[in-house]
Amino acid sequence: MQTRKALLRAAAEAFDEYGYAGASINMILKRAGLTTGALYFHFDSKEDLAHAVMNAQPELIVPQLQSQGLQRLVDITLLWSHMLQVDPLLRAAVRLTGEQASMGTRDATPYQSWAKVMAECLRDAQNANELQAGVDPDELGEFVTEACTGMQMFSAVASGRDDLSDRAIRMWRLLLPGVAVPAIVARTEVSHERLKTLIG
Amino acid sequence: MQTRKALLRAAAEAFDEYGYAGASINMILKRAGLTTGALYFHFDSKEDLAHAVMNAQPELIVPQLQSQGLQRLVDITLLWSHMLQVDPLLRAAVRLTGEQASMGTRDATPYQSWAKVMAECLRDAQNANELQAGVDPDELGEFVTEACTGMQMFSAVASGRDDLSDRAIRMWRLLLPGVAVPAIVARTEVSHERLKTLIG
Known part of the structure; x- marks a missing residue:
């Protein structure tokens, strides 16, 4: 190994x-x-x-986290936004995933495995009555994967990824009120301070 | 010319x-x-x-649309999701924008010009009382740009972009309730039928 x-x-x-x-x-x-x-x-x-590099992504992030439900999903995106700035393995995985056209391959697994991890958090959130009625964990998991994919690309050319955590925080500010129940919107921690506690 | x-x-x-x-x-x-x-x-x-190809994007879509405010922003994303399947100029623009690392360039303009066009729709939406209090047009314009960027990448490897319009529709289903006032959520048309009227 x-x-x-x-x-x-x-x-x-x-x-x-x-x-x-x-x-x-x-x-x-x-x-x-x-x-x-x-x-x-x-x-x-x-x-x-x-392909092995591309598919190493969730294991770099998820095992480090203690939280549950929607907070866990938020924490995944916050920690990811930080790790992408400091971990060459995660950065290479993201670069290769996005440059598959030039490799002549089409592997959706890196996106799908992120979406699956996120959907699991969201199913826990749903069981704990954290989500609004009608919000589908699989659909939201895919959408957050898409949004994170795009935000790191925009951030890479706009700031060399310096502002990636700001963008992750902004996503939740825009998205949470439409998907979580009000008590959870109020309670979920989405901030640079939260990220600091995750890095430890 | x-x-x-x-x-x-x-x-x-x-x-x-x-x-x-x-x-x-x-x-x-x-x-x-x-x-x-x-x-x-x-x-x-x-x-x-x-760079000229990368920066040709909004002009391929926006001048074709008649709608205003939030419906105009929805229409931009719907028509974009269709055009990306049929227009090589738009497709090349998106591919080059995402592959800048291999070109050795860092040009945020293609993302920024989309975000600006979207923020303009959202400022009109705000003036027409379509947005919830506290939703910032510039922030939401950047976020929708990010989400669209990521969804076309996921869709490209998952389905050769066949499901891109489904993904655009899903985004609005998840995002609208948190950013628009209830009457506008109910009235805004987000569907394949709407896209058909835009293609004409």
């Missing part, structure tokens, strides 16, 4: 810096300090490695 | 099909049936041409 992790990290750093086409297998092996044999034991190809 | 338009269209078709790196100046000139001289009269470089 350590070798696999080292390969993923090295590949992510190379993809983050040079993109899919610009990153070579040799560059990745050099960074990881590993041989071709080690690579092909764990991954079939550069493309296979890219 | 006709030559400039022909160059933009030819460049868009090439960028849409091959991406920025894959599309060559020669390929673009061949498609347009024009000479190098004609190109450099209108554009400084392939990069200049790419």
